[in-house]
Amino acid sequence: MAFRLSKIHHAAFDAHLIGIDPDYRLHVSDRLLGQNDGPMLNALKGLNGVAIHLPARVRDRPDRDRLALRFERYKAVA
Numbered sequence: 001m002a003f004r005l006s007k008i009h010h011a012a013f014d015a016h017l018i019g020i021d022p023d024y025r026l027h028v029s030d031r032l033l034g035q036n037d038g039p040m041l042n043a044l045k046g047l048n049g050v051a052i053h054l055p056a057r058v059r060d061r062p063d064r065d066r067l068a069l070r071f072e073r074y075k076a077v078a
Contacts, residue, residue: 005052012044019074022064024052027071029078 005013012018012032019027028048035041054061 009044016074016077018044018047019071019078020052020062020067021071022068024054024062024067026050026052027074027078029074031078 009018013020017029017032019029021027026047026049028045032041033045033048
């Protein structure tokens, strides 16, 4: 199953609450996984390990090297 990111997910990404590894898989921070705050958060937590939906054209896909750099930052903060 592939998942598309919404505006809410992008905000969580910017806040290092979720990360995307170079294999295009979502990771939810331990800060969120340890919280219980209703169905919206539970839905977000359920995305842990799910692959993001990639554009059909390879040139439109996120750069794996940049994702790797950003994912290292996520791991340091998360």
